[in-house]
Amino acid sequence: MRVVLLMCLFAGAVWSATTKTWQTTGTADFLKGRLSALSLTPDGALVPGPGLRFHTYLNQPALWSLSAASDGTLYAATGHSGKLFQISPSGQSKLLWSAPQPEIFAVRVASDGALYIGTSPNGGLYRIAPGTLHQDQPDAELIWRSPAKYIWAIEATPGGLLYVATGEPGRIYRIAPSGAAELYYDTGQTNVTALKLAPQGQLYAGTDPNGLLYEITGPNKATVLLDSNLPEIRALALAPDGTLYAAGTGGAVQTRSTSGASGTALSANAAIALNPTVITVTEAEEQSAVKPGSTPSSPAAAAATTPPTSAIIEVSGAQRSALYRIHPDHTVETLQTSNDYNIYDILFDNGALLFSTDDHGRIYRLESAGQIGLLSEPGEGETTRLLQAGSTLYAALSNPARLLALGPPGSARGTYESQVHDCTSIAARWGHIQWHGQGSGLVLSTRSGNSARPDATWSPWSQPTPDASGLLIQSPPGRFIQWRAEVPPGSNLRIDSVEIPYLPQNAPPVIRSISVTSVLSTNAAKSGAAAGSSSSPYTVTVTESADAPAASTATSSTDTATHLQSTQTQISWQAEDPDGDKLVYSVYFRAEEEKNWQLLRNRMFENTLLLDPDVLADGRYFFRVVASDAPSNAPQYARRTERVSAPVLIDNTPPVVTIAPPRRSGSTVSLEVTAEDQTSPIRLCEYSLDAGLWQPIEAVDGITDSRRERFHLELEHLTGEHLLVFRVYDSANNAGLARIVLH
Numbered sequence: 001m002r003v004v005l006l007m008c009l010f011a012g013a014v015w016s017a018t019t020k021t022w023q024t025t026g027t028a029d030f031l032k033g034r035l036s037a038l039s040l041t042p043d044g045a046l047v048p049g050p051g052l053r054f055h056t057y058l059n060q061p062a063l064w065s066l067s068a069a070s071d072g073t074l075y076a077a078t079g080h081s082g083k084l085f086q087i088s089p090s091g092q093s094k095l096l097w098s099a100p101q102p103e104i105f106a107v108r109v110a111s112d113g114a115l116y117i118g119t120s121p122n123g124g125l126y127r128i129a130p131g132t133l134h135q136d137q138p139d140a141e142l143i144w145r146s147p148a149k150y151i152w153a154i155e156a157t158p159g160g161l162l163y164v165a166t167g168e169p170g171r172i173y174r175i176a177p178s179g180a181a182e183l184y185y186d187t188g189q190t191n192v193t194a195l196k197l198a199p200q201g202q203l204y205a206g207t208d209p210n211g212l213l214y215e216i217t218g219p220n221k222a223t224v225l226l227d228s229n230l231p232e233i234r235a236l237a238l239a240p241d242g243t244l245y246a247a248g249t250g251g252a253v254q255t256r257s258t259s260g261a262s263g264t265a266l267s268a269n270a271a272i273a274l275n276p277t278v279i280t281v282t283e284a285e286e287q288s289a290v291k292p293g294s295t296p297s298s299p300a301a302a303a304a305t306t307p308p309t310s311a312i313i314e315v316s317g318a319q320r321s322a323l324y325r326i327h328p329d330h331t332v333e334t335l336q337t338s339n340d341y342n343i344y345d346i347l348f349d350n351g352a353l354l355f356s357t358d359d360h361g362r363i364y365r366l367e368s369a370g371q372i373g374l375l376s377e378p379g380e381g382e383t384t385r386l387l388q389a390g391s392t393l394y395a396a397l398s399n400p401a402r403l404l405a406l407g408p409p410g411s412a413r414g415t416y417e418s419q420v421h422d423c424t425s426i427a428a429r430w431g432h433i434q435w436h437g438q439g440s441g442l443v444l445s446t447r448s449g450n451s452a453r454p455d456a457t458w459s460p461w462s463q464p465t466p467d468a469s470g471l472l473i474q475s476p477p478g479r480f481i482q483w484r485a486e487v488p489p490g491s492n493l494r495i496d497s498v499e500i501p502y503l504p505q506n507a508p509p510v511i512r513s514i515s516v517t518s519v520l521s522t523n524a525a526k527s528g529a530a531a532g533s534s535s536s537p538y539t540v541t542v543t544e545s546a547d548a549p550a551a552s553t554a555t556s557s558t559d560t561a562t563h564l565q566s567t568q569t570q571i572s573w574q575a576e577d578p579d580g581d582k583l584v585y586s587v588y589f590r591a592e593e594e595k596n597w598q599l600l601r602n603r604m605f606e607n608t609l610l611l612d613p614d615v616l617a618d619g620r621y622f623f624r625v626v627a628s629d630a631p632s633n634a635p636q637y638a639r640r641t642e643r644v645s646a647p648v649l650i651d652n653t654p655p656v657v658t659i660a661p662p663r664r665s666g667s668t669v670s671l672e673v674t675a676e677d678q679t680s681p682i683r684l685c686e687y688s689l690d691a692g693l694w695q696p697i698e699a700v701d702g703i704t705d706s707r708r709e710r711f712h713l714e715l716e717h718l719t720g721e722h723l724l725v726f727r728v729y730d731s732a733n734n735a736g737l738a739r740i741v742l743h
């Protein structure tokens with residue numbers, strides 16, 4: 001049997017519908033949403049968190065430093081316009097002073113109430129007297145001109161002395177209120193980025209770019225407590241028992257410089273950075289190189305342009321930050337590392353460590369046992385500084401600069417807005433929302449739409465329903481859905497998980513293609529009959545190659561050469577289901593002149609069907625495959641799709657080959673051959689003389705392309721007896737044979 005595809009036809013299409021559940025549970029799931037006045041416990045549950053007392057915007061790009069006076073007044077240092085703001089305990093802000101330089105990286109209220117301000121670059125230390133701080137425009141006195149390019153941090157002693165950390169070079173100066181200054185310690189690093197004064201008088205200093213942490217016990221007397229694998233020690237915190245905590249950061253950015261070490265003379269015991277970070281800030285009289293709205297939150301990173309001799313390379317997947325604990329006996333413990341966020345500040349609070357990040361400004365709480373929970377999520381931007389004053393936690397944020405005051409847990413209404421869930425197809429219906437946890441008073445609502453991000457085309461939030469567990473979701477069908485939880489003030493709620501069941505619309509199967517081909521298969525029955533029968537007629541088998549077929553040996557007196565293979569029609573198709581449902585198939589056929597489809601096979605799970613060569617007569621046929629996802633769906637939701645093949649020409653019959661009586665003229669013989677096929681055109685005629693190589697001949701009209709063709713052959717120099725065989729192929733690859741013996 002041979003099969004020929006003639007042309008392509010269209011595919012017709014006709015809609016797994018089993019209940020699915022979207023569950024939000026655990027830390028990883030809840031962190032994908034957005035929360036306000038809620039916290040996430042270390043074991044992954046939502047609970048009431050710090051309430052927002054006030055949220056003050058400062059109309060600046062970055063907020064670098066924060067300090068509090070004894071009366072609760074706050075002082076906020078900003079960039080890149082060098083503005084210093086005074087903020088009342090109720091959140092009212094006013095511009096207190098403008099610096100000659102574009103950055104104020106450090107501000108500190110001293111024990112006598114005076115305010116000290118460090119400006120950069122190439123600035124100095126300014127002092128505003130305590131009695132003038134509440135004036136509209138107080139005078140700021142420059143008491144010390146810094147020999148370094150940057151002032152990164154200020155620490156004040158109870159006796160009125162100041163320790164000032166600088167950059168380029170990385171030194172620490174001790175300065176009296178009068179402005180008298182002395183070099184206290186030269187680290188040999190490019191920057192001293194963090195400073196912490198212990199009650200016993202020792203000083204701790206974090207540096208950049210080698211990530212070294214020093215304990216300084218006197219002028220030029222220091223010990224390295226930590227050699228971090230991160231370039232910058234960004235922040236320090238001290239527990240009452242003397243345990244020191246350090247935050248390392250900057251691991252996702254690698255800065256290489258060809259300019260060598262800083263030109264500043266280094267102390268004899270200085271540690272030299274092999275690849276120092278090069279930091280520059282635009283001079284005061286120039287425009288800042290860091291544009292508002294694109295502010296890096298680390299001062300060391302934000303200090304703007306890098307010289308042409310340096311290359312900054314972003315390292316994807318690298319460790320970005322780490323938390324360290326240095327015990328009083330100087331043993332070091334790594335508490336936490338992250339590849340996802342930078343840590344900008346740390347604060348020791350009631351036995352736990354708070355740390356702020358650049359990931360939605362999130363503030364985490366690290367318990368003494370090593371468990372981490374999310375304390376608060378201020379929103380977009382980076383939380384650059386943390387400050388505890390009384391019962392209030394203050395968070396300084398950048399991009400843009402603003403100050404948040406956080407009250408006790410449960411003091412405000414908490415909300416959680418989940419991530420958007422993609423159902424992959426439009427939900428036919430929503431189920432009953434479920435939540436698991438403890439307490440009462442939870443208010444739940446949902447909204448839905450067909451775009452990946454909520455917009456005006458989405459439905460509004462559904463009517464909030466208190467204690468809505470088990471109630472049917474009222475949002476309209478859509479591909480995407482989102483839920484929101486509201487927790488009333490003073491609640492003791494704990495939310496462990498929320499579940500939304502839905503029944504997706506069942507997508508129909510897709511049949512990509514149908515192919516009908518001829519394949520060879522072994523015919524064991526014929527083979528056995530030929531070998532065991534002595535009455536089989538004599539036959540000749542001619543292969544498609546020029547080689548003669550192998551002779552077979554038989555016990556009978558008549559030798560028989562038989563076809564050990566037969567040709568079958570193979571119908572195969574490619575189909576898939578968008579929902580991953582199991583598919584079942586039915587296959588139909590009809591002749592070209594018929595109107596009704598006849599069933600060939602029903603309820604097939606394979607995508608291939610073999611037909612015996614004798615079941616279809618010669619002619620043109622269409623085959624139809626119907627795919628159904630019924631095995632995976634309830635009957636009312638099952639969908640089906642069908643596709644019709646291109647017309648297929650089935651031609652089982654070889655051409656009839658007729659040889660006219662030969663005409664001889666001396667040693668030249670002329671022959672006329674006629675080949676005719678009832679179904680498909682003739683495509684090839686060839687001959688073999690005395691079982692020699694096959695030689696093609698063309699039709700008399702010059703092109704072999706019709707169902708009836710004439711061929712002319714002239715053989716010269718023939719004497720004696722010869723066997724001549726003609727073989728003609730039709731377009732279905734059937735071969736017709738004829739022979740003649742020439743005398």
